[in-house]
Amino acid sequence: MPGITYEDFLDLAYDPAADELVCEFAIEPATDMDMEAAASRVASESSNGTWAELQVEGSITDLSATACAIDEERGRITVAYPDELFEHGNMAQVLSCIAGNIMGMKAVERIRLLDCDWPEPLATSFPGPQFGTNVRQDIFDAGDRPITATVPKPKVGLSTEQHVTVGEEAWTGGLDLLKDDENLTDQEFNPFADRLTESLAARDRAEEETGETKSYLVNVTADTRRMLERVDMAAEHGCEYVMVDVITTGWAAVQRVRERCEKHGLAIHAHRAMHAAFDRIPTHGVSMRVLAQIGRLCGVDQLHTGTADLGKLENEDTVGINEWLYSDLYGMNDVLPMASGGLHPGLVPELVDRVGTNIGVQAGGGVHGHPDGTHAGAKALRAAVDAATAGQDIHEKAKAVPELATALEKWGTETPR
Numbered sequence: 001m002p003g004i005t006y007e008d009f010l011d012l013a014y015d016p017a018a019d020e021l022v023c024e025f026a027i028e029p030a031t032d033m034d035m036e037a038a039a040s041r042v043a044s045e046s047s048n049g050t051w052a053e054l055q056v057e058g059s060i061t062d063l064s065a066t067a068c069a070i071d072e073e074r075g076r077i078t079v080a081y082p083d084e085l086f087e088h089g090n091m092a093q094v095l096s097c098i099a100g101n102i103m104g105m106k107a108v109e110r111i112r113l114l115d116c117d118w119p120e121p122l123a124t125s126f127p128g129p130q131f132g133t134n135v136r137q138d139i140f141d142a143g144d145r146p147i148t149a150t151v152p153k154p155k156v157g158l159s160t161e162q163h164v165t166v167g168e169e170a171w172t173g174g175l176d177l178l179k180d181d182e183n184l185t186d187q188e189f190n191p192f193a194d195r196l197t198e199s200l201a202a203r204d205r206a207e208e209e210t211g212e213t214k215s216y217l218v219n220v221t222a223d224t225r226r227m228l229e230r231v232d233m234a235a236e237h238g239c240e241y242v243m244v245d246v247i248t249t250g251w252a253a254v255q256r257v258r259e260r261c262e263k264h265g266l267a268i269h270a271h272r273a274m275h276a277a278f279d280r281i282p283t284h285g286v287s288m289r290v291l292a293q294i295g296r297l298c299g300v301d302q303l304h305t306g307t308a309d310l311g312k313l314e315n316e317d318t319v320g321i322n323e324w325l326y327s328d329l330y331g332m333n334d335v336l337p338m339a340s341g342g343l344h345p346g347l348v349p350e351l352v353d354r355v356g357t358n359i360g361v362q363a364g365g366g367v368h369g370h371p372d373g374t375h376a377g378a379k380a381l382r383a384a385v386d387a388a389t390a391g392q393d394i395h396e397k398a399k400a401v402p403e404l405a406t407a408l409e410k411w412g413t414e415t416p417r
């Protein structure tokens with residue numbers, strides 16, 4: 001009986017079926033291997049093969065992936081995965097196939113999952129976002145402008161009272177969202193329950209004062225049980241959102257949060273802390289593009305996708321990722337990209353020029369580092385966003401908004417480091 005060998009996973013004449021998941025990888029084969037040998041091993045290990053020749057009966061090869069294209073020059077391969085290989089609606093299982101053992105196999109020096117073409121049966125087995133970019137209208141009344149957010153700094157250490165004061169100043173200064181930082185959850189210096197209730201009371205005051213809708217991205221990140229309890233608490237106290245550190249928490253937990261948020265009608269803000277462990281080295285890991293795709297399928301409404309290189313952190317193709325998040329995917333809702341990380345008012349015109357206005361603009365240091373404090377910083381950021389949306393020159397705007405003039409004087413258009 002002929003066994004299954006690596007060759008069974010390579011067919012460069014193969015045309016993937018419409019229901020197959022097609023993945024593009026960048027690979028650098030091991031020094032003693034050519035692209036074909038490495039590509040067939042990638043397809044094998046990520047579906048149903050292994051290093052040894054296997055003797056099995058029946059149509060087990062129906063579940064085999066096929067390495068169906070190789071671009072020697074660019075070091076790219078394409079692998080098609082049959083739909084039956086996957087448990088629908090189970091992102092952990094999907095990732096254990098397409099980004100699992102292959103990430104560490106010796107047949108490749110480096111391997112990066114660059115992009116996925118999600119077929120309808122698999123994609124629609126996930127819920128997608130409840131709101132996506134519609135948060136700008138469904139939750140706020142933001143018109144054409146980006147929604148705005150700020151995260152109090154220092155990231156941790158402020159007492160609840162200090163945190164809430166900073167939030168209230170930011171809201172009344174003109175920002176839409178107060179956001180917890182990624183490592184602020186339920187520590188003794190600022191307990192979750194107190195912060196939630198007191199922030200929402202401040203939100204109500206700010207709404208009253210400004211006549212605008214305000215909301216709070218409360219960080220519920222924890223083990224799944226505690227996270228769901230916190231989602232329930234956020235809903236109970238009248239919050240519109242929860243924030244989850246989606247990479248550190250893991251997609252399986254995000255799926256449960258999405259389910260619970262639907263029950264309450266809450267939107268999900270996804271912070272991507274730790275994404276760079278997967279995507280920073282451009283020749284290895286899982287691209288931010290794929291992480292963003294997974295976020296959309298699992299149903300986050302807002303996702304950090306970087307600043308198109310204007311901010312303090314390394315970014316991978318913010319523009320291309322955002323375009324994918326807006327693109328049609330079998331009628332699934334889109335995702336609102338959040339630009340964040342080292343932003344300040346002077347960078348806003350160029351940001352909007354590069355990525356458009358269908359985004360959220362988030363700044364921490366660029367608001368609270370304003371020489372006249374958070375309230376002035378919030379006014380400056382809001383004015384910069386309004387001007388950029390209206391196509392007005394930021395220096396013209398600064399003539400009418402002294403807080404913006406001060407911010408421009410302090411930071412100009414520099415990229416922070």
Ligand SMILES: O=C(COP(=O)(O)O)[C@H](O)[C@H](O)COP(=O)(O)O
Pocket residue numbers: 151153181182271272273304305306307312313338339340341342343362363364365366
């Ligand atoms: O706290 C901040 C930004 O603060 P600041 O405005 O002071 O830099 C966020 O955690 C980063 O946006 C994360 O980066 P990214 O959005 O790229 O994931």
Ligand SMILES: [Mg+2]
Pocket residue numbers: 151155181182
């Ligand atoms: Mg942060």
